Amino acid sequence: MPVAYEAPEVLDRREGPYGEVVLRxxxxxxxxxxxxxxxxxxxxxxxxxxxxxxxxxxxxxPLPRGRPVAPRVLIGGLGVGFSLAHAAADRRWGGITVVEREPAVIDWHRDGPLSALTRAALADPRTEVVEADLTEFVNETSDTFDALCLDIDNGPGWTVTEGNGSLYGAAGLADCARVLRPGGVLAVWSAQPSPVFEETLRNAGFQQVRTEEIPVARGVPDVVHLCVRPG
Structure with a gap:
């Protein structure tokens, strides 16, 4: 007897500034x-x-006057909200800014089907959600952060849109470094390791470049590329 296949149910479909986005x-x-x-x-x-x-x-x-600094994190990409919710659950973060370019995704979190995952995080006074393209945001903002977590693509060599590719080159990484305070950390999620990207990070002036594997339920591990802006 053939196995029954449950077809996905489309909950919302919108034409956004970068094409069609669907929640199902x-x-x-x-x-x-x-x-x-x-x-x-x-x-x-x-x-x-x-x-x-x-x-x-x-x-x-450093610890000013014996007290730890509450660091600020900039998260690139809201997605389904795992990164935001996890950051907000950790009281060590002093501020959490999320940049998301798709207004539909923000709406799905604010009052849509994804709100159950991030309702508490969005209500947290430390949280700020900015509707913007991340490449433009890091190029234009005058704000600075202690950590920048990028999860807007499947990796430096596998971008969602062609325009994102510039973020992983010399100019884009210079913008990432500019929004980081001295000693700040850049963390980039990827579906696979990239020795080429590691070398690009070093050439961009980042230090302590390394790659951490993340075991997944099936298939090869995901990875996080990590590096530090010099102090």
């Missing part, structure tokens, strides 16, 4: 699809959580 339910999972390409779902989240934890662990801030 497949069994117990919520999925985000962009221009027909699967981006992410609510099945796990360990990679997103590890991205935030690795950045915090890599920070080595």
């Amino acid at each position: 339910r497949h069994g117990g999972l919520l999925q985000i699809i962009a221009n027909g390409c699967f981006l992410m779902d609510t099945s796990d989240g360990r990679s997103e959580r590890r991205l935030v934890d690795a950045a915090l662990a890599a920070l080595a801030r």
Whole structure:
């Protein structure tokens, strides 16, 4: 007897500034699809959580007057909200700014099907959500952060849109360094390791460049590329 296949249910479909974005339910999972390409779902989240934890662990801030500094983190990409929710659950973060370019994704979190995952995080006074393209944001903002966590693509060599590619080159990494305070940490999620990107980070002036593996339920591990802006 053939196995019954449950077709995904489309919950919302919108034409956004960068093409079509779709939120759908497949069994117990919520999925985000962009221009027909699967981006992410609510099945796990360990990679997103590890991205935030690795950045915090890599920070080595001085202690003014014997008290620890509460660092600020900039998260590139709201997605299904795992990174934001995990950061907000950790009281060590002093401020959490999330940059998301798709207004539909922000709406799905504020009053849509994804709100159950991030309601508490969005209500946290430390949280700020900015609707903007991350490449433009890091190029234009005058604000600075202690950590920058990037999760807007499948990796430096596998971008969601062609325009994101510039973020992983010399000019884009210079912008990332500019928004980081001295000693600040850049953490980049990727579906696979990239020795070429590691070399690009070193050439851009970052130090302590390394790659951490993140075990997943099936297949090869995800990774987080980590590096530090010189003090």
